[in-house]
Amino acid sequence: MKPIRIALTKGRLEQKSVELFEQLGYDCTAVREKGRKLILPVYESNIEVVLAKAADVVTYVENGVCDIGVVGKDTIMEMGGTFYEIADLGFGRCNFALAVPDGVDFYAGYHTRCIASKYVNVARGFFERKNMDVNIVKIEGSVELAPLLGLSDAIVDIVETGTTLRENGLVVAEYLAQISARLIVNIASLKLRKAEIEPFISQIEAYLQR
Numbered sequence: 591m592k593p594i595r596i597a598l599t600k601g602r603l604e605q606k607s608v609e610l611f612e613q614l615g616y617d618c619t620a621v622r623e624k625g626r627k628l629i630l631p632v633y634e635s636n637i638e639v640v641l642a643k644a645a646d647v648v649t650y651v652e653n654g655v656c657d658i659g660v661v662g663k664d665t666i667m668e669m670g671g672t673f674y675e676i677a678d679l680g681f682g683r684c685n686f687a688l689a690v691p692d693g694v695d696f697y698a699g700y701h702t703r704c705i706a707s708k709y710v711n712v713a714r715g716f717f718e719r720k721n722m723d724v725n726i727v728k729i730e731g732s733v734e735l736a737p738l739l740g741l742s743d744a745i746v747d748i749v750e751t752g753t754t755l756r757e758n759g760l761v762v763a764e765y766l767a768q769i770s771a772r773l774i775v776n777i778a779s780l781k782l783r784k785a786e787i788e789p790f791i792s793q794i795e796a797y798l799q800r
């Protein structure tokens with residue numbers, strides 16, 4: 591029988607997802623001992639785990655090549671897409687924030703600000719809601735560098751512990767949204783493979799409500 595494919599976001603969310611699945615009684619030995627392998631079986635189940643980057647988890651689930659995904663709300667907010675967002679898994683908690691160099695009043699003056707972010711759509715939406723005209727520059731990682739180097743006035747990025755901001759002389763000017771890991775499901779899969787997928791989702795929901 592065709593396995594149920596679950597795409598996990600590699601890294602921190604992968605670890606937490608594996609812990610969750612083990613709590614539910616699934617044998618994730620193969621995922622824990624994966625080496626460089628990217629598709630792993632969950633022994634004695636019809637589940638296969640696929641390890642992918644966050645944006646690719648959304649792409650694979652949206653296209654139905656994976657039935658289920660675990661991905662951060664940050665990626666969902668940035669990418670949008672057509673799938674069911676079934677549950678807030680409660681881990682991977684952090685915030686989207688607008689951050690500026692310490693001592694800078696972001697809203698003082700009238701010049702057009704430059705904002706650096708990996709999340710250009712989230713940043714654009716935030717400033718559109720404020721009716722504020724800004725220039726947005728896409729940065730791929732370590733966005734905190736952009737204001738330090740003089741490229742931008744501020745950043746829109748994820749803040750978890752606040753350490754990266756602090757160690758680079760930046761402070762939060764405003765929080766945009768709370769983020770955590772979400773369980774997403776392909777729309778057709780939920781309909782066509784309901785009998786296999788629903789018990790898994792129910793198990794997760796029951797665990798989250800315990």
Ligand code: PRP
Nearest residue numbers: 731732733747748749750751752753754
């Ligand atoms: C994220 C984010 C911040 C940092 C925040 O980066 O972009 O840089 O974590 O965490 P903190 O508040 O606990 O310091 P990540 O480590 O994912 O790497 P990246 O910068 O390459 O995206």
